[in-house]
Amino acid sequence: METNKYNAYKMMTPKMLETLTKQNELVKDAFSTDVTFKEMRENYIKERRFWNEGGPEPKKTIDIEVEGPYGPIAIRFHYPMRRTGKGAIVYTHGGGFVVGNLDTHSKIMRLLMEETESVVIGIDYHLAPEFKYPTQVEEVAFLVEWLRIHSEEYDIDMNDIALAGDSGGANLSLAASLYLRDKKKDVSYIRCLLLYYGIYGLTDSKSMRLLGGDYDGLTRKDLNAYTKMYIGDEITDLRYFDSFSNDLTKGVPPCYIAYGDLDPVQDDSKLLYDILTYHNQKAEIEEFRGVIHAFLHHSRILPESKVAIQHGANFYKSLANFE
Secondary structure, three states, X not given: OHHHOOOHHHHOOHHHHHHHHHHHHHOOOOOOOOOOHXXXXXXXXXXXXXXXXXXXXXXXXEEEEEEEXXXXXXXXXXXXXXXXXXXXXXXXXXXXXXXOOOOOOHHHHHHHHHHHOOEEEEEEOOOOOOOOOOHHHHHHHHHHHHHHHOOOOOOOOOOOEXXXXXXXXXXXXXXXXXXXXXXXXXXXXXEEEEEEOOOOOOOOOHHHHHOOOOOOOOOHHHHHHHHHHHOOOOOOOOOOOOHHHOOOOOOOOOEEEEEEOOOOOHHHHHHHHHHHHHOOOOEEEEEEOOOOOOHHHHOOOOHHHHHHHHHHHHHHHHOOOOO
């Protein structure tokens, strides 16, 4: 019952409350799943526009389209003003697999570009419900392999690629690395995974029971709506959606895992960290107090947004000699 939940507003930082006030000014009920998926996308794009204004300017940005396994995929390269090495980060945006694009996550990618001093490459994967799982996983994995083939053309090191993502994008980043490990038998070239408040397979948890509301669009009803749009009725192999049903005991690249303590899906992050570290897989976890899901977007107001990106970048840079 919703009545059993925490009053998250009383636990938010003043800046988080200020962020929500602005969010409601931009689009009321911006993350409601009680509308069509097309309206969900329109609301999401409209609300995110404000948060993507400003931020670091790339030295250059390249937009291309590549022919993927399910049709054309738009790709965006951000090259930093200051660059260290030739590593590249594939950034996979969140949005419950249903909403979001390269523009809705532009500032996050540019901040990550600046902090890591690396090329950040965004993928505009095909969205659900028109394209069901595992389309999106296979597209991210395809891009990683495509970049390795075309590494010289885009001035990147084919043996130094990281994956990063937020929310559903974190799910896809982890899933793509597992897919490449299982299908291609090699992820030695993946420096690390930067995983921000992802979902990794839990369908119920303590945090889901205590948190989530209109302010984040992540009630259990909302979460079920996204899953229903993403997962087809006839799908039986969910190892690349529910990563907890896959083998996490070996072959997982080093992971930086971050979440807000008011996030209903935080238990996914905690469980992932516990499994990885129990099996001697390298991982770090960080909790940001008083903030909700999707807080990376809010860097115009919320200081934790930039801090989380900086800390992920520090983890990435600490592995510069991962070979």
